[in-house]
Amino acid sequence: MPMTRLLLLSASLLPLAACATTPAVPPMPATPLVQPVPAPPPATAQSEHAKLFAIFTASDEASLKRNPLNALFRGDMRYSDQLGDSITDAYFTGEKAAAEHDLAALGTVDRSVLSETDQLAYDTFKFSTSDTLRGLQPDLLALTKVRPMNHFYGFHTFYPTFASGKGAAPFKTVKDYEDNLTRHHQAVVYLDRAIGRWREGLASGVVDTKLTVRNMIEQLDTQLKQRPEDSPYYGPVKEFPAGISAADQARLRAATRQSIVTELYPALTRVRDFLRDDYLPHARDSVGLSQMKGGDQLYRYLVRSTTTLDMSPEEIHQLGLSEVARITDGFEKVRQEVGFKGTLAQFFDYMRTAKRFQPKSREGLTEDYYRIGKAVEAQIPRFFSTIPKAPLVIRPYEPFREKFEAGGSYEQGTPDGSRPGTFYFNAYDLPSRSTWEETTLFLHEGEPGHHFQISLAQENKDLPEFMRFGGNTAYVEGWALYSETLGYEMGFYKDPYQRFGTLNDEMLRAMRLVVDTGIHSKGWTRDQAIAYMLGHSGMSRTDATAEVERYIAIPSQALAYKLGALTIQRLRHKAETELGPKFDIRDFHAQVLMTGALPLTILEQKIDRWIAERKAA
Structure with missing residues (x-):
């Protein structure tokens, strides 16, 4: 996610x-010695x-x-x-x-x-x-x-959604449409400059992986196969809001198609052709940063930056192994509870292939998530004293990008609630999706996970802007993973198969500690990493492959989830232990959420102060 x-x-x-x-206070004018210059007032x-x-x-x-x-x-x-x-x-x-x-x-x-x-x-x-x-x-x-783009963080996949009429860019006025056309010109400039950056990397010997490059080429091929009228870029002119004249509609429709045909598609084609013909032959066969020039140094920085903690890759790897062992015990208990007679590996195969757990359609998946959302919202008052003003909508990824996306993601709304937050789920290869993963995914990406954390921060006008809208991955993803664990107290995991789903997602985050460090500091291969994930969870091969290729594209980001969640869980346990009957879960969640995404060390200092104040009260 x-x-x-x-x-x-x-x-x-x-x-x-x-x-x-x-500005500094200007110097005082010369005065008689009997009148010394007064000291500046204390701060x-x-x-x-x-x-x-x-x-x-x-x-x-x-x-x-x-x-x-x-x-x-x-x-x-x-x-x-x-x-x-x-x-x-x-x-x-x-x-x-x-x-x-x-x-x-x-x-x-x-x-x-x-x-x-x-x-x-x-x-x-x-x-x-x-x-x-x-x-x-x-x-x-x-x-x-x-290395300006890759298949996971790429302008070539961000921009089509952004400009589609369903993303963040508004399409309410004629000016909105004209702004969009202006941005298209700039998008072409960006794409051509990206080619220039890749050329610099070829010259300096710092290049990306063949795997990532091939995935980008496939993504670009998929976009370029669409007729201009079927592309996301054409979406805004298929239906106009009231108030835009017929003449303006005709003009904007023609200009948009012209921009797609003469600007965007040629630029995307130039990127595709460059990657395929010039860059791919010189890209790395290896997948880990430790095999890239300067990669060891970069990975150490990324680990520190992403997690906000002073932990070495080896420390994180060992923590991951211990968490994998703990969660494996939970899987065994589920296997025994449902009466499955085979081995745990066979149980994983059953859970990932049994048709009873496979969703039937995109529409059915959407209905499932809205049903889960209503059940979660009924539980929210028990755990939270403040809820976001922004509504939450649910929709599948668009077909042009779904193959390379993870199981779900969240796109924030606006602070005033005029644009809702959006929970995207993945409906690619439906047989690889499982109904037992739906509850935990919604808790993470929707409510009370990303939607609560991001919306409550940006709606809090008492915070400085950088705390309302900034953040760090360890806090943001740590909170979302912690939110999954609230499903136990909300009563959603009494069903052993749903409990398998949350264990499976928790196992995913634990395996990330092992696999990300394995790839980027221990020389693991792509296939080795996929095999590890399939052997320790009920993930489908489609999901395991997408996950591993994500870690290859964005080193260290996947470490943040588990380390952030473990920190929040540890702080909650500390507060419960020290406060006893004075502990209120709603107050604890307010302390965690209402000051934006803090670095984990600073969050711990805040919670420690809160515990001390509550004890003294």
């Missing part, structure tokens, strides 16, 4: 910006709060100008005709300068006089900006900017 679509924009999410610091919590939030505001405003898609995803249409420049040297130089400027500005704030909440914001901003700055240093940037 990938991160939200906004998070997929990666660099454009970074809470960086050049900002104006509070107060109020004045330092104002300075801190001025830094946050200026940083966010500057960041939105450099990364206009972030503004559009928020519903801020000031830069709606811009995609942004997120691939050039000038962009990276600007992001680096902004991070340095922000950290310098932060250093002018006296943290010691800030309130606890402001200190939380200070620490989170410093942590995330420092991490971003490290990733923009020349040694690491040389390893990342020359």
Whole structure:
């Protein structure tokens, strides 16, 4: 289950910006010695709060100008005709300068006089900006900017959905349609610049894997086989909102088709042909970062950045092995409870192939998820004191991208609720999907997982913008995985087959610790990783293959889920133990959720303070 679509924009999410610091007090004029210059007044919590939030505001405003898609995803249409420049040297130089400027500005704030909440914001901003700055240093940037897209995080798959009329880009006015055409011009520029970046990698010897390149070629082939009128790009002009004249509709329809035929398709064809003819022959046969030039160094950074924890790949690998062993015991109990007579491996085969567990249609899957959603919503008041204003909609991935997507994902709505959050599920190869995985998937991607965490943060106007809209993978995915475990208390896993489903998803996250580190630090092959996942879970081969190829494309991201969830579970257990009858699950969830996606070390500090305050009350 990938991160939200906004998070997929990666660099454009970074809470960086050049900002104006509070000007220095001008020197006092010369005065008689009997009148010494008074010392500056001591910093107060109020004045330092104002300075801190001025830094946050200026940083966010500057960041939105450099990364206009972030503004559009928020519903801020000031830069709606811009995609942004997120691939050039000038962009990276600007992001680096902004991070340095922000950290310098932060250093002018006296943290010691800030309130606890402001200190939380200070620490989170410093942590995330420092991490971003490290990733923009020349040694690491040389390893990342020359691999601008892959089959999992790719502009070529993001943009069709974004511009389809069903994504984040609005289509309510004539200007919205004209902005879309302007963005199409810029999309072509981006795609051609991506080819330039890949050429740089060929020259420097930093290249991607053949597997990833072949997958991108197939994705592009799939798009280019569609008639222009059947492509996602044509979607907005198939039906217009009221208020757009017939003349404008005809003009916009013709202009959109023209843009597809003369701009977008030729650009996508250039990317496809370059990857196939020029890049693929020189791509790596190996799949792990440790086999790429500079890859060991990059992987260590990615692990730290993604997890927000100081853990080595070997420590994570060993933790994964222990979690796999623990969850295997849970599978055995389910096997015995349902009376299956074969081995655990045979039970896995049965669960992944039995027709009784295979959904019959996309429509049936959609109905299942809405039914599950109603059951979950009935339980929510027991666990949460605040729920999002934004509604949640459910739909399958579009056919052009479903083959390479995971089982599900979430795309956030707007803070004012005008665009709902969307839970996408995968209906590709229906026999490989299983009804026993539906409940846990909904809890993760929908309610109370990503939809609650992301919506509650961005709807909280008391937070600085970077805490409302930024985040880190360990917290975001850790919360979503923790949300799956609430299904036990909600009563959804009394059925042993549904319990198998949540164990299977928990096992997936445990195996990720083993497999991701295996691939990128121990030299595991693709087939070795797939075999490991099939041997320890009820996953279908289709899902296991997609998962492994995802880890190959985006190293370290998959580590965040389990490490984040284990942290939240540990903090909850600590709070329950120390508070006893004073513990309230709704209060605990509010403490975790209502200040945005915190680095895990900072989240732990916050919960420790809350426990101490509750004990003293």
